[in-house]
Amino acid sequence: MVDQQHLKPLAEDGFFSDDRGSRVPPAHTVARGQLRDDEQFYTGKIGSDLAATFPMPVTRELLNRGRERFDIYCAVCHGYTGNGDGMIVQRGFPQPPSFHEQRLRDAPIGHFVDVITNGYGVMYSYASRVAPEDRWAIAAYIRALQLSQHAPASDADPATWQNGRARPPGAPKSDSPRNSDGRPSGRPLPPSTND
Amino acid sequence: MHSRSDAADMGQLFRKRANAIARLTVVGIPLIIIGVSGCFYAFARSSFWTKVDAPVEQPVPFSHKHHVGDDGIDCRYCHTSVENSAFAGVPPTETCMTCHSQIWKDAPVLQPVRDSWQTGAPIKWVRVHDLPDYVYFDHSIHVNKGVGCATCHGQVNEMPLTFKTQELYMRWCLNCHRHPQQFLRPKSEVVSMDYRAPSDQLTLGQRLLKQNNVHTAGLTDCYTCHR
Numbered sequence: 001m002v003d004q005q006h007l008k009p010l011a012e013d014g015f016f017s018d019d020r021g022s023r024v025p026p027a028h029t030v031a032r033g034q035l036r037d038d039e040q041f042y043t044g045k046i047g048s049d050l051a052a053t054f055p056m057p058v059t060r061e062l063l064n065r066g067r068e069r070f071d072i073y074c075a076v077c078h079g080y081t082g083n084g085d086g087m088i089v090q091r092g093f094p095q096p097p098s099f100h101e102q103r104l105r106d107a108p109i110g111h112f113v114d115v116i117t118n119g120y121g122v123m124y125s126y127a128s129r130v131a132p133e134d135r136w137a138i139a140a141y142i143r144a145l146q147l148s149q150h151a152p153a154s155d156a157d158p159a160t161w162q163n164g165r166a167r168p169p170g171a172p173k174s175d176s177p178r179n180s181d182g183r184p185s186g187r188p189l190p191p192s193t194n195d
Numbered sequence: 196m197h198s199r200s201d202a203a204d205m206g207q208l209f210r211k212r213a214n215a216i217a218r219l220t221v222v223g224i225p226l227i228i229i230g231v232s233g234c235f236y237a238f239a240r241s242s243f244w245t246k247v248d249a250p251v252e253q254p255v256p257f258s259h260k261h262h263v264g265d266d267g268i269d270c271r272y273c274h275t276s277v278e279n280s281a282f283a284g285v286p287p288t289e290t291c292m293t294c295h296s297q298i299w300k301d302a303p304v305l306q307p308v309r310d311s312w313q314t315g316a317p318i319k320w321v322r323v324h325d326l327p328d329y330v331y332f333d334h335s336i337h338v339n340k341g342v343g344c345a346t347c348h349g350q351v352n353e354m355p356l357t358f359k360t361q362e363l364y365m366r367w368c369l370n371c372h373r374h375p376q377q378f379l380r381p382k383s384e385v386v387s388m389d390y391r392a393p394s395d396q397l398t399l400g401q402r403l404l405k406q407n408n409v410h411t412a413g414l415t416d417c418y419t420c421h422r
Binding site: 001002003006008009010012019020071072073076087088091092093094109122123124128129 | 207266267268269271272276282285287289290292293294296297298316317327328329
């Protein structure tokens with residue numbers, strides 16, 4: 001009863017010589033409903049070119065999802081604002097470039113999806129950890145981060161200024177709001193006026 | 196055939212001390228039953244049996260305290276399937292190597308990780324929480340309805356080696372299934388390790404029951420957990 005004749009996920013089993021209970025699917029296996037026929041959506045590329053457009057509408061839900069996923073999977077190295085100063089970098093991991101440098105501000109959106117999918121330099125692929133929809137959500141949020149660091153003060157709604165959410169030009173840079181343990185608080189993005 | 200002395204012996208089948216033995220039995224047997232069950236009960240609840248608070252030896256001394264507490268890595272960075280599957284997911288060696296191909300890359304303590312990466316043989320992590328096989332449990336439904344990781348797994352961010360903080364008995368499951376409003380958190384706080392329930396938890400809990408669409412009616416049905 002307590003230990004029945006079935007295997008739990010990833011459990012060890014001696015039936016095969018590698019002791020794995022869960023089998024690795026043979027190469028080129030396509031799981032039901034997972035045929036990757038939408039090239040742009042799954043690779044971030046159209047032909048050999050990086051896609052410059054999103055395969056889905058960019059909504060606030062997508063951005064919020066992107067922020068949540070970015071904070072989980074990317075911020076550890078890239079930092080919560082995308083400056084490349086995440087905790088793992090502070091622990092000695094090679095510093096990634098800032099998302100706010102011109103090269104990456106000019107990069108087509110498909111670049112970020114491609115890098116998440118296939119890795120880049122010392123960064124491993126995140127294909128097994130971040131689902132394809134989420135890669136686009138993260139890419140969209142990276143764009144939002146890039147905008148946030150280059151937005152002119154005139155873009156800010158005066159009411160927002162008074163709430164203290166935007167900092168006036170020249171004020172010291174502050175990171176996004178945090179809980180006491182340094183994780184970002186789960187607050188949604190402030191409403192934007194130009195989307 | 197029968198002599199007189201035989202008949203006299205028949206009359207004294209029970210000697211006088213039999214009375215004392217009978218009284219002792221009437222009192223003693225229940226006492227023994229209570230005592231033995233008490234011992235079993237105490238044993239079943241002891242950490243020797245439940246393994247509560249007993250750190251589990253692993254092939255690599257992985258520290259949640261370091262990775263979660265000191266580095267602030269989100270639970271879902273490694274346990275990727277916790278939000279959409281029954282199984283939270285034990286990370287593949289690739290996840291370890293994402294960082295440890297660059298940092299601590301020569302540390303002897305990580306040799307099993309590098310061996311696994313080179314040979315493709317999985318690291319044989321030892322399961323810490325093992326529910327009986329007759330229990331159906333799904334991580335995703337709990338996480339999506341607002342049960343915090345720490346509610347069941349404790350302050351993982353303070354564990355150098357991981358251990359259970361709950362004995363995982365049915366009465367413990369039922370305690371929450373009967374009164375979920377006492378334990379639910381806002382969804383944004385599910386993975387938080389330093390969330391503390393507010394003083395008006397019951398009000399919040401009642402609101403979260405509605406907000407997260409928790410069907411309380413079926414929560415204690417047998418087939419909810421035994422199917």
